[in-house]
């Protein structure tokens with residue numbers, strides 16, 4: 426793994442954050458909208474689900490391996506100590522309702538790392554896990570939480586509304602999306618409404634989109650596939666026609682026969698103006714600071730979905746950027762509001778499924 430970090434990343438200091446006006450009300454508004462989505466899907470299906478990223482396409486176990494020769498600026502937080510940790514990884518798509526996969530939407534990857542030592546984030550005391558909650562794009566679809574709340578109101582209003590219509594809309598949006606991409610753009614709004622290209626989820630790279638503390642520094646974090654069995658799937662079309670669970674099948678087919686490796690990458694913050702903390706809408710420029718590898722994620726062949734046990738694991742697991750080390754404190758408006766919103770969503774669904782949140786202490790507890 427070649428390490429070539431920028432020589433002079435900007436240092437973390439609490440003063441890099443600036444509260445958004447009315448942030449407490451925005452957080453409350455997001456809690457209410459997410460609750461509305463979860464209540465609707467609960468009423469429809471009798472089962473409490475995540476308010477977003479409800480549909481999982483596979484849950485796999487593996488290891489994250491931190492090398493011994495990381496340069497000092499990269500040997501931070503979880504990555505300060507060489508060694509290996511067990512991980513569990515959950516692949517998802519963004520809607521809060523379980524739509525056919527032909528309604529093609531952005532993809533998520535949540536990773537829980539076990540056996541992590543160090544000072545904890547508030548609300549995550551006593552645990553020894555570190556979560557990374559990622560989506561397959563380098564920037565979030567709104568700059569700040571207040572604007573995101575306005576978008577979520579639209580999402581909450583369309584939850585549950587005529588899936589047939591969403592499918593037609595999705596096909597039309599994919600056409601519009603590829604036109605936007607041909608013209609050199611990329612529309613997060615079209616993608617989130619069903620205009621995402623119908624490609625294999627395991628070829629994707631995933632990113633935090635918003636910044637985290639990276640020990641002494643600040644970074645955005647991501648994972649990208651590196652082994653040929655996975656990189657061959659990048660942008661590879663998947664036929665999802667008539668296959669409501671086509672992505673789950675594609676993931677199962679892959680892990681039934683192969684493993685895969687990703688590298689964990691970070692983009693260190695080197696320029697305060699070009700790499701804002703409080704605006705998650707624009708990717709940080711990679712010519713100023715490229716994503717560089719800090720670890721490898723290794724997953725062996727296995728069953729990624731077993732109808733007898735995976736649905737329960739899917740229900741009982743809970744990921745949040747606020748489960749983890751103080752050294753990886755989530756930063757900026759979008760990140761701050763997620764603390765209370767995820768906690769409320771998790772409380773809602775975990776109490777309804779009769780099993781309040783118990784953060785697993787080891788991979789053996791994920792069963």
Ligand code: HEM
Nearest residue numbers: 475476478515533534535558559560633634744766770771
């Ligand atoms: C203000 C912004 C955001 C809000 C309000 C929000 C809200 C939520 C909620 C309520 C959940 C369900 C939690 C649960 O019940 O377990 C969730 C899950 C998720 N979110 Fe967010 N989110 C936001 C931003 C983001 C960002 C920036 C990313 C990644 C770049 C992201 C990726 C995900 C993923 C992947 C999941 C599924 C986690 C899992 O597999 O359990 N979200 N989000």
